[in-house]
Amino acid sequence: MSNTIYIGYYFKVKPIQPAVEILIAELGYAGFESFVETEEGVTAYIQKEEWNENNLDDIQILNSDEFEITFTFEEIEQTNWNEEWEKNFNPIVVDNVCAVRAPFHEKFDTQYDIIIEPKMSFGTGHHETTHMMIQHILKNDFKDKSVLDMGCGTGVLAILAEMKGAKPIDAIDYDNWCYLNSLENVERNTCKNITVIEGDASVLKNKYDIIIANINRNILMQDMETYVSCLNKNGLLFLSGFYADDIPMIQNECEKHLLKFEEKLERNNWVSLKFIN
Numbered sequence: 001m002s003n004t005i006y007i008g009y010y011f012k013v014k015p016i017q018p019a020v021e022i023l024i025a026e027l028g029y030a031g032f033e034s035f036v037e038t039e040e041g042v043t044a045y046i047q048k049e050e051w052n053e054n055n056l057d058d059i060q061i062l063n064s065d066e067f068e069i070t071f072t073f074e075e076i077e078q079t080n081w082n083e084e085w086e087k088n089f090n091p092i093v094v095d096n097v098c099a100v101r102a103p104f105h106e107k108f109d110t111q112y113d114i115i116i117e118p119k120m121s122f123g124t125g126h127h128e129t130t131h132m133m134i135q136h137i138l139k140n141d142f143k144d145k146s147v148l149d150m151g152c153g154t155g156v157l158a159i160l161a162e163m164k165g166a167k168p169i170d171a172i173d174y175d176n177w178c179y180l181n182s183l184e185n186v187e188r189n190t191c192k193n194i195t196v197i198e199g200d201a202s203v204l205k206n207k208y209d210i211i212i213a214n215i216n217r218n219i220l221m222q223d224m225e226t227y228v229s230c231l232n233k234n235g236l237l238f239l240s241g242f243y244a245d246d247i248p249m250i251q252n253e254c255e256k257h258l259l260k261f262e263e264k265l266e267r268n269n270w271v272s273l274k275f276i277n
Contacts, residue, residue, distance in 0.1 A: 006034075009073040013041035019067040025269055026059045028243070033216070035127070041069070048075065077206045094134045100156060103188070105245040112138075116154045116185045127213050129240040132265040132272035133157050137212075140274075142166040148208045148230065150223075151215035151241075155182030155196065157227050158212075159189045166210070167193035174200040201226045210236045213271075217242040221253055228257040231277045240272035247271060 001243055009032070013019045020042050024035050027044045032055075034045040041185040046055065056062060062069055076179035091108065099108035103115055130153075137157065143165035148157035152171035163168055171186070173179050179198040186194045197203060209232050213220060220239055231237060237259060242250060244266060250273060251261055259275040266272075 003158040006045045006076040007051045007202050008076045009044045011041040011071045014068040022061050128267040128270035133214050145209040148211045150213040155185045158194050160190045169194045172197045187201050204230050212238045214240045217246045226251050235277045
């Protein structure tokens with residue numbers, strides 16, 4: 001598969017809050033998938049194949065009299081990502097139990113210590129959806145459970161699943177860049193039970209006790225039937241990558257496939273849902 005090229009938008013925002021939070025939410029709806037908050041505002045990334053000059057037409061805050069927002073944009077070469085993240089990536093600690101850090105950060109005194117070479121904000125733990133998925137994994141029993149991390153990004157969720165005793169684990173992403181990055185991070189964390197696969201839902205053939213899918217609403221809706229067909233009886237399905245407004249649509253699709261809703265986490269209008277088969 002070919003490498004994914006991104007368009008980076010650099011927004012300067014005055015005053016910063018609450019404008020940045022609103023802007024990120026609206027950009028998420030418009031197809032932007034990665035965000036870095038900066039001292040001046042926010043940097044947002046969208047895949048070049050999803051980009052067109054009309055992407056910002058529905059971003060209402062850009063026309064607000066309350067905030068002054070200017071921006072520039074450029075095509076991002078992949079070689080720029082490491083440098084960008086060394087400048088912008090800060091370590092995080094989730095619930096005082098799990099740390100996610102880069103190799104250039106000092107080790108934390110936490111039960112779980114995950115080291116990743118960060119190349120995008122989805123999958124580092126900084127984005128709300130990954131943060132909530134980490135919370136789900138921390139709260140649930142993964143020992144000796146077979147796990148699928150669908151849309152694995154950096155592989156951080158698969159890595160934490162192994163640290164919690166899961167095996168075997170498949171980590172799948174259609175993006176070649178994510179696939180290669182997950183391979184690096186699996187090795188960096190000396191994981192032994194994770195198989196990284198490049199592809200989409202069409203490559204699924206195994207059955208799992210737990211499926212983690214942190215992607216986006218449209219892909220979740222499109223592939224739900226496939227996920228359910230791969231889920232063992234009494235298996236758990238954790239979903240994220242969408243907003244609170246999307247819950248009825250997602251929940252209806254899950255219930256159509258006889259999944260039972262169990263729990264919701266919410267963080268800055270992003271949500272993560274837990275279902276049982």
